[in-house]
Amino acid sequence: MFYVSDHGESLGENGIWLHGMPRALAPRAQLHVPALMWFGASHHEVDLAALRRKRNQPYSHDHLFHTVLGFFEIESAIYRPDLDILNGARHGDG
Numbered sequence: 862m863f864y865v866s867d868h869g870e871s872l873g874e875n876g877i878w879l880h881g882m883p884r885a886l887a888p889r890a891q892l893h894v895p896a897l898m899w900f901g902a903s904h905h906e907v908d909l910a911a912l913r914r915k916r917n918q919p920y921s922h923d924h925l926f927h928t929v930l931g932f933f934e935i936e937s938a939i940y941r942p943d944l945d946i947l948n949g950a951r952h953g954d955g
Contacts, residue, residue, distance in 0.1 A: 865925055866894035911950040920946060
């Protein structure tokens, strides 16, 4: 399972009650969203230690598409390994 919230939300900080402000003006609460990966029975396919080393890197929604392609080993000319969060953390990755 790979969960990523679609947006952040301002809940009254500094008098702001909304989401979707322009990126240049948006407070941190609108730009940083929760994400969760759970591998269940397939955890043997992922090097959890390698993934933990990557956990503090900044990621964006751009990474979601390429991570899913990589996880399911879908070959495509548009796949970018540099946007695959699990690249280098799957067993067998070189």
